[in-house]
Amino acid sequence: MNEDGVVRIWTEVARESKGESVTLAHVCAAAVTLVGVNGVGVTVRVGSSAWATMHATDETASTLEELQVTVGQGPCVDAFSDGGPVLAADLTAREYQLRWPAFAPGALGAGARAIFAVPLQLGAIRWGAMDLYRSVPGGLDPDRLADALAFAECVNILLLDGAGDSAEPTRQHTDRTAHQAEVHQATGMLVVQLGVSAETAFARLRGYAYAHDRKLGEVARDVVARRLRFDTESPDGGGPP
Amino acid sequence: MDEQLLAEAFVEVADTLVDDFDLLEFLHRVTVRCADVLSVSAAGLLLSDQRGALRMIAASSEQTRLLELLEIQTDEGPCPDCFHSGKPVAVPDLSTAGDRWPVFAAQAREIGFASVHAVPMRLRGDVIGALNLFDTRPGNLSPGTLQLGQALAAVATIALMQARAIRHRDTLAEQLQTALNSRIIIEQAKGVIAERRGVDMAASFALLRKNARDHNRRLSDLARAVVEGTEVI
Numbered sequence: 001m002n003e004d005g006v007v008r009i010w011t012e013v014a015r016e017s018k019g020e021s022v023t024l025a026h027v028c029a030a031a032v033t034l035v036g037v038n039g040v041g042v043t044v045r046v047g048s049s050a051w052a053t054m055h056a057t058d059e060t061a062s063t064l065e066e067l068q069v070t071v072g073q074g075p076c077v078d079a080f081s082d083g084g085p086v087l088a089a090d091l092t093a094r095e096y097q098l099r100w101p102a103f104a105p106g107a108l109g110a111g112a113r114a115i116f117a118v119p120l121q122l123g124a125i126r127w128g129a130m131d132l133y134r135s136v137p138g139g140l141d142p143d144r145l146a147d148a149l150a151f152a153e154c155v156n157i158l159l160l161d162g163a164g165d166s167a168e169p170t171r172q173h174t175d176r177t178a179h180q181a182e183v184h185q186a187t188g189m190l191v192v193q194l195g196v197s198a199e200t201a202f203a204r205l206r207g208y209a210y211a212h213d214r215k216l217g218e219v220a221r222d223v224v225a226r227r228l229r230f231d232t233e234s235p236d237g238g239g240p241p
Numbered sequence: 242m243d244e245q246l247l248a249e250a251f252v253e254v255a256d257t258l259v260d261d262f263d264l265l266e267f268l269h270r271v272t273v274r275c276a277d278v279l280s281v282s283a284a285g286l287l288l289s290d291q292r293g294a295l296r297m298i299a300a301s302s303e304q305t306r307l308l309e310l311l312e313i314q315t316d317e318g319p320c321p322d323c324f325h326s327g328k329p330v331a332v333p334d335l336s337t338a339g340d341r342w343p344v345f346a347a348q349a350r351e352i353g354f355a356s357v358h359a360v361p362m363r364l365r366g367d368v369i370g371a372l373n374l375f376d377t378r379p380g381n382l383s384p385g386t387l388q389l390g391q392a393l394a395a396v397a398t399i400a401l402m403q404a405r406a407i408r409h410r411d412t413l414a415e416q417l418q419t420a421l422n423s424r425i426i427i428e429q430a431k432g433v434i435a436e437r438r439g440v441d442m443a444a445s446f447a448l449l450r451k452n453a454r455d456h457n458r459r460l461s462d463l464a465r466a467v468v469e470g471t472e473v474i
Contacts, residue, residue, distance in 0.1 A: 005292060084419030087412055119418075123425030124468035145414055146292040179315065181297070181308055181428045185442055188432020188468060198429055198468050224305075224432070224442065 009034065009150045024055040024158055028130075031151040032057055035144050037116075037132040041065040042155055043076050044120065044128030051077075051128070054159075063110040064133055067103055074103040075117035076129040083126075085145070086117040090137035113137045116145075118152040120159065123184055125199045127159045160203055175209075177217025186220035193231040204230060247389070250274040254396050263459040264404045265423050266450070268299035271397045272372075276301040278393070279386050281376045282354065285311040286362075286397055287320050288370040288417055295320055295370065298424050303431075303446040306352050310345070311373065318345035320371040323359035327368045329391075330359040333381045355379040360387065362394045364413060369398065423461035430464035434474050448474055 012030040013022055020026075028040040039061035042054045051069040056062035068074035075086040078099075088096050091113055096104045107115060112133040120127040130152050132140075140148065177183070183205070190201035208230070209219045222228035253274070257267050268286055275284035283302055287295040297311040314320040319330040319342070332338050333356050338346040349357060354375045362370040372394040374382065382390070405416035427449070435445040452474050453463045466472035 082419060083422045084415045084417075087415060119422075121422060123422060123429045124465045142291060142414070149290075149292055149418070176316075179296070180312055184425050184428035185432035185435070188429040188434075189436040191429075191433050191468065191470075192436040224435075 005146060005150060009147065009154065013154065022154075022158065024155065025057075027151060027154045027158065028055050028057050031130070031132065031148065034147050035132055035140075035151065036134075038112075038135050039064075039133050041076075041131045041133075042120070042128065043069060043131070044159065045080060045126065054128075060111045060135075061131070061133060064107055064112055064115065064131055067106045067110070068131075071102040071106075073100050074107070074131075075100075075115050076131050079117035079119040079129040080121075080126060083119055083121060085119065085149070087140055087145070088115050089139040090114060092137070107133075111135050114139070116140050116148060118148050120152055120156050122156060122202065123187075123198070125197075125202060127156065130155055160199070160206070175216050177215045177220075180217040180220065182220040182224050183216055186223035189223055190230050193229060246274075246278045250278055250393070258400060258403050261459075262400075262403070263453070263461075264400060264420060265299065265427060265460045266453065267400050268397055268420075269301075269450075269460075271393060271400070272299050272301040275372065275374065275390065275393050279374060279382070279390055281358075281374045281382075283307055283375040285373040285375075286370060287311060287314060287324075287373065288362075288401075288421060289324065289368070290421060291414055291417060295324055296421050296424070298370070298420060303443040305442055306348075307375075310348050310352060310375075313345050313348060314373070316344070317342045319357055319359040320373050323361050323371045324368055327361050327363070329361065329387060331381055331387075332357045334379045349375065353377050356381075358382050358387065358390070360390045360394050362398045364398050364402070367413075369401070369413065369417065372397065423464075426461050426464045426468060430467040433467050437474075 012034050013026055016026040016029045024042060028042065031040045039058040041056040041061040041064055043051050043065045044054055046052045053065040053069060056065050068076050075088055079086045091104050091108050112135065114134040114137050116132045117129045119129050132148060186205055187198055187202045190205060191198055194201060194204065205219060206216060209216045272284040272286055285300040286298050288298045290296045294315045296315060297308060300307055300311060319332055323330040335346055335350050335355055335357060354377060356376045356379045358374040359371045361368045362372060372390060374390060401416055401420065405413055430449055431442050431445040434448055435442055449464060453460045467474055
C-alpha cells in the first residue's frame with residue numbers, strides 16, 4: 001500500500017490510543033472512523049472448532065460476532081475458511097439469505113444491513129476475521145477496502161504479539177521488507193528447525209529481527225541463505241550455523 | 242513465434258479452466274507459456290494488492306533472483322508504471338533505465354537481462370496487475386509479439402475471474418486477496434520443504450508441484466497441509 005495510507009492508519013490508531021500501548025480496542029475504533037462503518041468486531045478461532053470474540057466496538061457488533069460464533073456461519077466464518085474478504089453490500093439480498101440462513105435474518109434484526117469481513121491471516125497462519133458492519137446498505141469502495149485490509153494487518157500484529165512476542169506493534173509498519181517472499185520462506189524453514197507452528201516460527205523471526213535491530217527481510221535472507229539457524233542453543237533464539 | 246506452441250498454450254487453457262482448477266498452478270503455467278511462446282528468457286505476473294502496490298503471484302522460473310526482481314516492483318520498475326498508466330511499457334535497452342528505476346535496472350542487468358517489457362492485465366476499466374517479460378537480448382518486442390503477450394495476460398485475468406465464479410465470490414477484490422494469500426502459503430511451504438530436504442527454493446517449489454500433480458491436489462491446498470504439518474514432502 002502507498003506510504004500515505006499506512007501513515008493515515010497509524011495516525012488514527014495513535015489518536016485513539018492517546019499515547020498508551022496500542023490495543024485491539026484502539027485499532028477497531030480507528031477502523032470505524034477511517035473505513036466509515038458503524039461498528040467493528042474481531043473473532044478468532046480457538047482450537048480446531050471453537051471461536052472467541054476478542055473485541056466488538058458496540059452492541060450490534062457484539063451481537064453479530066456472538067451470532068456467528070453460535071450458528072457457525074456468516075461472513076467471518078467464510079473469510080476465515082476461504083482466505084479472502086467477504087463483502088456483503090446488502091444482507092436483505094436473496095443471495096445472502098440463502099448463503100447464511102441462520103445468520104442473515106439475525107444480523108438484520110440486530111441492526112446490520114451491510115457487512116464486510118476481512119480475514120486475519122498470513123499465508124497458512126490463520127487467526128480469524130475482522131467484521132465491519134453498516135446499518136445502511138452499500139458496498140465498500142476500493143479505498144475503504146484498502147483501509148480495511150490495512151487494519152486487518154494491524155490486528156494480525158497485535159494477535160501475534162499476544163501470542164508471546166513482545167515487539168512493539170507499531171514497528172512493522174515502518175519495515176518495508178516485511179512482505180518479501182524470503183520472510184515467508186524463512187518462516188517455513190523455522191517451522192522445521194524449531195518444530196513449532198508457523199505462527200510461532202514467524203513470531204520468533206520477528207522477535208529476533210527486533211532484538212537485533214535489523215529488518216525482517218534481512219534476517220529472513222540470512223535464514224534462507226543458511227547463514228543463520230534458529231535450532232541452536234541461544235538465549236535470543238538465533239545462533240550461528 | 243512458434244504457432245504450434247501457441248496452439249498448445251490455448252488448448253491447455255481451455256482444458257484447465259474447468260471447475261475446481263488450480264489457480265496458482267495455472268498462473269505459473271501461463272508464465273512458462275509466455276516465455277516459450279513469446280521467445281523471451283523469463284516472464285512474471287504481478288497482481289494488485291488493492292492497496293496501491295503490486296505483488297508477485299507467479300513466475301516462469303522460481304529462481305530466487307528472478308522472484309526478487311519481481312518483488313522489487315512493489316516499489317519501482319516497469320510493472321508499476323504499466324499498472325498506473327494502464328499502457329504497455331517497453332524498455333529495449335536496460336542500460337538506459339538506471340535513472341528511471343535505479344534498483345530495478347541494476348538488479349535486472351546483474352541477472353543478465355538486457356530488455357524488459359510490461360503489459361497490463363485489464364478487466365473492463367480496471368487494471369488488476371501486469372505481465373512482465375524479460376529477455377537477455379536487447380531490443381523491442383514486435384507489435385505482434387506484444388499483442389500475443391496481451392492475449393496471455395487476458396488469459397490470466399480470465400482465470401482469476403473463473404476462480405472467483407467457482408468460489409461464488411462476489412467481487413474480484415475478494416479473489417485477488419485469496420490468490421495473493423495463496424502465494425504466501427506457497428512461499429511458507431517452500432521453506433518447510435527446503436529445510437527438510439536440504440534443497441534450494443527452486444528445487445523445493447519443483448517438489449511441491451510434482452507432489453501436487455502426482456496426487457491431484459491443488460498447489461495451495463497441498464502447501465497449506467505442508468506448513469500445518471499434516472502432510473510431509
